[in-house]
Amino acid sequence: MTIGQNAEKTKRDGSLARAARATLLAGGLLAMAGPAWADPAQTYYERSFVLAADARCDLFQPRVNAALIAAAYQARGAALRSGAAHADLSATAARARSRAASISCANPDLKTVRARVDHAFAGWSRMPRMDFEGWSANRSVYSTPTWRLMQASASGAAPVQFGFGGTDPVLSAVVSFPGKPRPVAARVVMRDATLLPRPWLLNDALPPVSVRTSLWATGVSPADEGLLAAERRSGEAWRFPAHTTLALAALDPREPFLVEFHFRDGSVATARFTAGDFSAGRAFLAMGSL
Template identity: 60%
Template sequence: MTIGQNATAAKAVLLAAAVLATPAQALGGPSDTYYERAFVVAADARCDLFAPQVEAALTAATAQARGAALRSGAAEVDLNAAAARARARAAAVSCRDPQLATVRARVDGAFSGWARTPRMTFAGERQHWFADRTRWTQPGWRLKQSSTVGASPVAFGYGGKADASTPMAVVSFVGRSRPTAARLVFRDETRAPRAWLSGGGLAPTSSRASVWATGVSAADPALLAEGRRAGDAWRFPASAADRLARLDPRETFLVEFHFRDGSVATARFEAGDFAAGRAFMAMGAPGTSAP
């Protein structure tokens, strides 16, 4: 590595440490914050800088920064390029570089609070994701966004017991029979690789993918909307959540409920910071080690 490359890499390390220890608006916009967090994630992957819970917190914060950058108008292709530059810059830094000790100390300070935070709200344009890392010994929502279909409340996310690893939709229908099937509908990245932001963020029918629920059961009372006494919990495969996490935060996805008479009731959700919420949830309960 040349002297110039060393200097550039060291500058990147120090800038990353400063950004991670300072409010984003003080040093730059959301795209800058995403770049610096991606840099530190890549450096940690190479040099094993942080404890598991700090790694998980940094992963959640990086996903949140990406969502903020996209909502601020950054192009996805530009953020992908920024992440590639961040990885290249991290690869140019020696794991023995003393500046990495500065990064480690500042990141530990900046994100140790995340590790102790029991709940977070990941704000969207109109709908939010609510994450809760408490009460893991009892049924409840770990990550949830709420919607409605007609007068019936619908929630989607991760709920149930502490080891909940598959997403679900919980619905309490008002004044009609129970559905016979449910499915998720979202942009098919193989047909439409770029984010679909027109038409309310929902891709046209020809560019949609769908995933059917794998099962249904009576919802635990802890998962029901306030004032509801009964409802159904429709479970979806874990792979469907992985695909939702790759959507642009400005995009929309649907939960469709299909009835025996051929009718379909549809609840609309925002992709938002689903990926960041999942990473936050994966940190486990406060005071425990991340999985």
């Protein structure tokens, strides 16, 4: 082989290597809604890297950025459920940010990744609905209020749905109790991340009362028909303060939280939920309505 042929081969091999690296990196970003990944921590690394590169180099439009944020939260939740430790995932994200900081915005690999991600999310950004762990998200616009992000549960025979309904920016719980007794108050109960920063995963239960937070509903009204559970004709919608969203987002995806309904006679009806991929669902909604 001549010197010229060697040089040409080296150039060709270098181009193929760059394309392969870009393909591998973009590949982890394309299976957005898959239920599991062979290596969720690696997927989280890839998505964190692209987000960090986007923050530096302004690679993507806002809708694609929101989709990538949803994908990163989704991958993080999958990694935690597969047994990854919070500390390890924090280190993974730090490595991704460090790598992104060391790469030029003009790097050809990054340009290839940008093109592939843009192509993949061009279709994904038009998806009106997506199911995340524990949550159903819906970006469609209807003439009457419906759920945008919702998780369903029950308290005895009463169906309870919790999430963002209609155009309301705060979380609410819609419940349909049979019979005449109605609750006089409602609250969301969960771990207080400011008092207990680490997740509480013992026996799938809430932590001790001393490190819980109680977020009482700020109001109640008849529920819109589109927010009622199937075959229910009436119910109440309990609205919770705005900071409930931040408190829920601070939970580990595996942690439970409760919605309690308090009655005048002192009895309490409880519906159980799981934090799941709440943050991923919120990021999906941030892509805008369709």
